[in-house]
């Protein structure tokens with residue numbers, strides 16, 4: 001817990017003890033999430049074990065977590081819109097609120113049948129994003145459920161797909177780059193139509209004869225610090241959340257670094273840190289190679 005600034009560690013130690021009776025359990029959608037828009041297009045079923053979002057010509061849909069989190073490991077399994085999903089976007093992200101909000105994004109851009117989805121990632125701190133990296137996946141994300149995870153601690157943010165790290169965003173405050181570390185965030189997801197830009201810059205339009213488009217969610221886990229606004233402190237989501245080192249800062253082991261390099265070499269299709277046209281005056285400071293790994 002050494003990474004928590006000053007007063008927090010004491011508060012947290014207390015809350016770890018107080019909540020040590022909490023049960024470590026995988027999430028239940030009724031218990032952990034609210035369906036926030038899209039009426040009947042967002043659904044929870046199988047006693048809270050499965051959630052679906054859908055999109056038709058009239059509206060998309062979305063949900064958000066009841067709790068806010070400040071650091072942790074968040075896992076969710078998603079099965080994306082199958083078939084001709086071009087024009088649809090499934091966003092799955094963490095975000096705080098307000099004009100200087102922080103945000104950690106996964107966005108899945110659909111495609112024509114047989115063409116690859118794009119996984120778009122971004123990090124916002126103090127209201128500023130512009131840190132995009134995009135990837136193809138090494139599997140068809142519409143056939144089965146796959147696990148998408150975010151490990152968030154004060155030193156870095158790691159994006160993982162089926163436990164393979166695809167992106168590491170390191171805290172570069174030492175060179176003046178803001179890092180999300182003081183605003184608690186909720187988990188959000190939504191499915192909407194973005195055929196004005198998502199598929200090849202808006203060239204391919206959503207095929208509404210295939211609507212409704214549906215994405216599925218299951219096996220949510222948060223091994224995290226759940227924020228309590230009332231006491232301005234956070235407490236672990238399970239008794240093991242702080243003894244469990246899943247999300248604390250150990251950096252990546254050799255095997256994970258190897259996997260990360262493999263993804264970046266063969267599946268990364270856009271990296272803002274390599275986009276010379278965009279940064280003719282020089283890349284942002286966090287882009288120095290040594291800050292990636």
Ligand SMILES: *[C@@H]1O[C@H](CO)[C@@H](O)[C@H](O)[C@H]1NC(C)=O
Nearest residue numbers: 109111115116118198199200
């Ligand atoms: C869709 O497939 C095409 C052709 O393979 C590819 O160029 C494009 O990056 C894919 N994704 C999107 C969102 O257009």
Ligand SMILES: *[C@@H]1O[C@H](CO)[C@@H](O)[C@H](O)[C@H]1NC(C)=O
Nearest residue numbers: 026075076077147219220221
């Ligand atoms: C969440 O945790 C449960 C119990 O530890 C595990 O069975 C499940 O696979 C986890 N889900 C994800 C998406 O990692």
